[in-house]
Amino acid sequence: MRAPLELDGLSGFFGGQRVLGPLSLTIAPGEKIALVGKSGAGKSTLVRLIHDRVGDMAALVPQELGLVNALPVFHNVFMARLDQHNTLYNLVTLLRPFRADRDAITGILEQLDMADKLWSSAARLSGGQRQRTAIARALFREADLLLADEPVSALDGPLAHAVMGLLRERFDTFVVALHDVELALTYSTRVVGIQGGEIALDAASDSLTAADIRPLYD
């Protein structure tokens, strides 16, 4: 990302009912934004709206992960680059993956401590392994911008920290919804707090403590 992303008029509706906005958000290159706020505040809706605006320039980890259960981990990760190859390449990959992709995906899975699951069917993974597969898919996309909705919610503490550290290192810019306030403060440069579909807090992470964020949960 070279220029700031200026997103205006972000509004979310369900069944004609407004659940978010209208709000504006400017994302500067290099910013690591944590979206916080209580359940139902509108974080997922905001992540989705941003993705609708920026499309393929972002890697996405949706809350529901979007894995294909019938396919192995390898193919679920490979999907991140389907649009970067021609149909023949993708068809061959379904039957006999190319070495370069196998090596690249194995390397990413090693960083997520699940290289041994390369050929396991997604249907046979634990919740945390499924989440790490979706994270691997986002890493394989090699985008500058990551949009992620609670990407480490199913991981234990040390693994959640390791994965957030990896995401911070590998993506220049991110917007990540996190319910864990400590993770949000540790791995972001900016915290955007959502309350009742509005931005109720927007501040540099190093100027905040957990106590500043707590009122969002009242």
Ligand SMILES: Nc1ncnc2c1ncn2[C@@H]1O[C@H](COP(=O)(O)OP(=O)(O)OP(=O)(O)O)[C@@H](O)[C@H]1O
């Ligand atoms: N499919 C849906 N149909 C109707 N209303 C919905 C739907 N999905 C979300 N909403 C409503 O939109 C609002 C915002 O939901 P959203 O999922 O964005 O919140 P959130 O902050 O991400 O919550 P959580 O932390 O629980 O994921 C909530 O009031 C919710 O009830």
